[in-house]
Each structure stands twice: as C-alpha cells, then as structure tokens.
Amino acid sequence: MADLKAMALILGGMLLAFPALASPVCATDDLGKEICLEQPAQRIAALSPGATELAWAAGAGDQVVAVVAYSDYPPAAKEVTSVGSHTRMDMERLLELQPDLVIGWVTGNPTEQLATLREMGVPVFSIEPRSFEAVSDTIERLSILAGTEAAGFAEADRFRKGITDLRARFSGADTVPVFYQVWDEPLMTVNRDHLIGEMIELCGGDNVFGHLERLVPRISAEAVIAANPEAILAGGMGEENRHWLTRWQSFPSLTATERNNLFFIPPSLVQRPTPRMLEGTRLFCEKLEVARDRRP
Known part of the structure; x- marks a missing residue:
C-alpha cells in the first residue's frame, strides 16, 4: 500500500511538472x-x-x-x-x-x-x-x-x-518634414496611423501626409510639390531599385531635391511588420540626420 501511495505521488508530481x-x-x-x-x-x-x-x-x-x-x-x-x-x-x-x-x-x-x-x-x-x-x-x-x-x-x-533605445535617442531631434513613397504608379504614401508613420515620428520626422484619412492614400505629384517636404524617402520594386526617386530630380524647386535629400530605403526593412523594421528604422533615422546636417 505504501508503494502504491508513493507511486501515486510520483505520477502526480510528473503531471504537475508537464502541464503542457x-x-x-x-x-x-x-x-x-x-x-x-x-x-x-x-x-x-x-x-x-x-x-x-x-x-x-x-x-x-x-x-x-x-x-x-x-x-x-x-x-x-x-x-x-x-x-x-x-x-x-x-x-x-x-x-x-x-x-x-x-x-x-x-x-x-x-x-x-x-x-x-x-x-x-x-x-x-x-x-x-x-x-x-x-x-x-x-x-x-x-x-x-x-x-x-x-x-x-x-x-x-x-x-x-532596440525601438526603445532609438526612441530615446531621437526624442529631442529637430523636426524634418518627410514624404515617404510606398508605391509609384499610382503614387501612394502612408498616414500617421500606419506603422511606417510611427517610424517617421520616432525619427523626428513630420509626415506631410500624416493627416490623410486613409491608411495608404493615393496622392498626386502636385500634392507632393505643394507639401514641399525637406526629405523624400522611397523603396522600390526590389531591394536595389532606386528609380522611384528619379522623378523627383526633375523638380529642382523641391527642398528635398535642392538639398539632395532623396533617400532610398530597402522596402523589406520598412514595409514588412517584422523585427527587421528595427534595422529599417535605424536607417530611416540616419537619413533624417543627414537632412538635418544639410540645412543651411
């Protein structure tokens, strides 16, 4: 009887040890x-x-x-x-x-x-x-x-x-008006509620289209010109395809173009909600630091 009680206690302990x-x-x-x-x-x-x-x-x-x-x-x-x-x-x-x-x-x-x-x-x-x-x-x-x-x-x-450290590092940074281009044809961006919008804000950027209602709104080139961002950041169809920035070089009156603040960001680091966004956010913040350094 004592042996049976001991075995029961052992089995009970094993079940408690492996509840999963x-x-x-x-x-x-x-x-x-x-x-x-x-x-x-x-x-x-x-x-x-x-x-x-x-x-x-x-x-x-x-x-x-x-x-x-x-x-x-x-x-x-x-x-x-x-x-x-x-x-x-x-x-x-x-x-x-x-x-x-x-x-x-x-x-x-x-x-x-x-x-x-x-x-x-x-x-x-x-x-x-x-x-x-x-x-x-x-x-x-x-x-x-x-x-x-x-x-x-x-x-x-x-x-x-990593995100907490970046947020602390750039919490007091001077604001940079930013246009982030998420697509080319049709021309598309993100508003402040998008995850990329949070990235822009963390880095001290002011999303010039952040106020728009749609999460990923369609816009026109004329709207970008009117907003006159200090920096333009874009991805592309692929990790090395920078041609989306080419169109903005034909608008020399844009502040971003005048100061050469046209920056390529590999899209997979920014447009996928994964841990690689930490690397993308660091890169984004570095680009805005360059834009600050280029101010007259």
Whole structure:
C-alpha cells in the first residue's frame, strides 16, 4: 500500500511538472478570435512574406512547411514549398501539406479562402501588426502556438529594447518634414496611423501626409510639390531599385531635391511588420540626420 501511495505521488508530481501535455495552447489573433491547439503547431503555413519572417522570429522556422511568393527572408524560407501568392493560394497544394496552423494576413489574403480553411477545420491565426509593440506581441503569440516561447519572447524583447533605445535617442531631434513613397504608379504614401508613420515620428520626422484619412492614400505629384517636404524617402520594386526617386530630380524647386535629400530605403526593412523594421528604422533615422546636417 505504501508503494502504491508513493507511486501515486510520483505520477502526480510528473503531471504537475508537464502541464503542457494535458493542456491546449491558445492565443488571440488580430480579429479577436481565440485560437486553441491541442498541442503546439508542427506544420505551419505562412501566407505572407511578413508572416514567414515572423514565424522565424518566433523560433518556429523549422516548423514552416508552406509559404507564398516573395517569402525571401530568412534565406532558408526560399527552400520551403510555395503555395501561390498572398492574393491567391493554391488551396489543393496547401491542404496536401496538412498544416496544423495557418498564419493569415487580415487585409492581404482573400477572405473567402481563409473562410474555406476554417470551415475545413484548419486553425487560422490572422495577424496584422500596426505598431512596433504589436510586432513584438505578435512574435510572442506565434511562439506560444508553436511551443517556442523561449526563442520568441527573447526576440520580442530584443526588438522592444532596440525601438526603445532609438526612441530615446531621437526624442529631442529637430523636426524634418518627410514624404515617404510606398508605391509609384499610382503614387501612394502612408498616414500617421500606419506603422511606417510611427517610424517617421520616432525619427523626428513630420509626415506631410500624416493627416490623410486613409491608411495608404493615393496622392498626386502636385500634392507632393505643394507639401514641399525637406526629405523624400522611397523603396522600390526590389531591394536595389532606386528609380522611384528619379522623378523627383526633375523638380529642382523641391527642398528635398535642392538639398539632395532623396533617400532610398530597402522596402523589406520598412514595409514588412517584422523585427527587421528595427534595422529599417535605424536607417530611416540616419537619413533624417543627414537632412538635418544639410540645412543651411
């Protein structure tokens, strides 16, 4: 009898030591839906390049079995099976890979395809980080669902600290009127509520189109000329394509052109809500420092 009691105590202690074996893992997505898995995800499908980067940031790169076009970072992501683009997935191919978690993009993936996955019982965790803090928070939530909390929470903290340090460094910087070009044809920018808008503000920039209502508004070249930004920053179709800045060289009366404050920023460092935004923000802040130094 004593041996049975001792064994019961041992088994009870083991169950207390390994609660994850008996409990599901849960996290709430950016649609406010709680997603629960019976066990941490082992076969993850990331349906945007940003989601792919965030899965790796969460420490779950080895569990990613499906990505979409332009999922080019980290380099290992290029070796993962592609299931189409973020705007149209090959559903048959995706389901053949038997994902136990799909990371969806709230405004980027087709709602009907995500709905189909949910109807078939595939867990879909929808994300769309719109602030620096949301980037860290998303990494943490993904790491919970993937069972990689140690790596994910460490990366989230690293990103938070980096952003906090930059914010302190540039908190007293002189304001620089800025136009950020997010697309060329049609000409598009971002408002102050966009994550890039937060980046501009952190670096001491004044987004000349920050007041516009739409998150990613269309504008005209005439509107840029009228706003007369002191610095123009742009990405392009690719990491080395700087031609979007060429058009502004034909407007010598623009302050940004006159002072040679036309700066290229690799788009993947700025336009994907991932930890690489820390590097992009540092670069953005450095460009605005150059603009300050060029003042007469």
